Amino acid sequence: MLTLGVNIDHVATIRQARQTVEPDPIAAAILAELGGADGITVHLREDRRHIQERDVRLLRETVRSHLNLEIAPTENMIAFALNVKPNYVTLVPEKREEVTTEGGLDLVKDLQRFTEVVEKLQGAGIPVSWFIDAVPAQIAAAAETGAQFIELHTGKYANAVSETTRQEELALLIEGCEQAIAAGLRVNAGHGLTYQNVYPVASILGIEELNIGHTIVSRAVLVGMERAVRDMKLAMHGYNLS
Numbered sequence: 001m002l003t004l005g006v007n008i009d010h011v012a013t014i015r016q017a018r019q020t021v022e023p024d025p026i027a028a029a030i031l032a033e034l035g036g037a038d039g040i041t042v043h044l045r046e047d048r049r050h051i052q053e054r055d056v057r058l059l060r061e062t063v064r065s066h067l068n069l070e071i072a073p074t075e076n077m078i079a080f081a082l083n084v085k086p087n088y089v090t091l092v093p094e095k096r097e098e099v100t101t102e103g104g105l106d107l108v109k110d111l112q113r114f115t116e117v118v119e120k121l122q123g124a125g126i127p128v129s130w131f132i133d134a135v136p137a138q139i140a141a142a143a144e145t146g147a148q149f150i151e152l153h154t155g156k157y158a159n160a161v162s163e164t165t166r167q168e169e170l171a172l173l174i175e176g177c178e179q180a181i182a183a184g185l186r187v188n189a190g191h192g193l194t195y196q197n198v199y200p201v202a203s204i205l206g207i208e209e210l211n212i213g214h215t216i217v218s219r220a221v222l223v224g225m226e227r228a229v230r231d232m233k234l235a236m237h238g239y240n241l242s
């Protein structure tokens, strides 16, 4: 059955905007699980712009579903993952200047090093997922590294400006998923998925989990706004809402 990994990075983005303690991503993870999240995903970025090491450590203790830690395949991040031991690790490319992850990793370029990364993590009992584009050479390389999973990058599908391009990108995801499964990989997908565009991707046979963040946090802000304002009016009248 297709499962949902909820990415809660942007709860931490709001907290970091004020360098304060709210909203706490740990609370968001618990509520996401109450809502049916099958997994919680966080990206610990090199610049710590949203998720902090403290968050990952606490989530490791509190998440009841599974914790998927997204990191760049650098020595420091791998050491951190080996220490925290999330349920699995998704390895992503990372550039400091980007607003969000801009594409899949190029595994072909450095296959030897990436194979060693998989050996280190999976050797310690942490399954690895490579975040890659649905490109045959990348999928073949992912299988060669020995990783258990890939996460197909759905950003190009999500950002397609015409229906024709969107269908072409969807076809690439379908073919990529088939190729990956034939090569023995398990397949997740994510990036840029929304309430409007998720269904065709969710219908691809063989995909096990979708990782979705921005659109869920966006909706949470909006569906929670009315209640939050009502609560403040009550607080202003002396009600204790702590």
Ligand code: PXP
Pocket: 007, 009, 043, 070, 090, 092, 100, 101, 131, 151, 189, 190, 191, 192, 193, 211, 212, 213, 214, 215
């Ligand atoms: N998958 C990966 C590898 C990501 O880096 C992200 C964004 O952090 C997502 C999924 C979720 O993307 P979005 O926030 O657009 O739903």
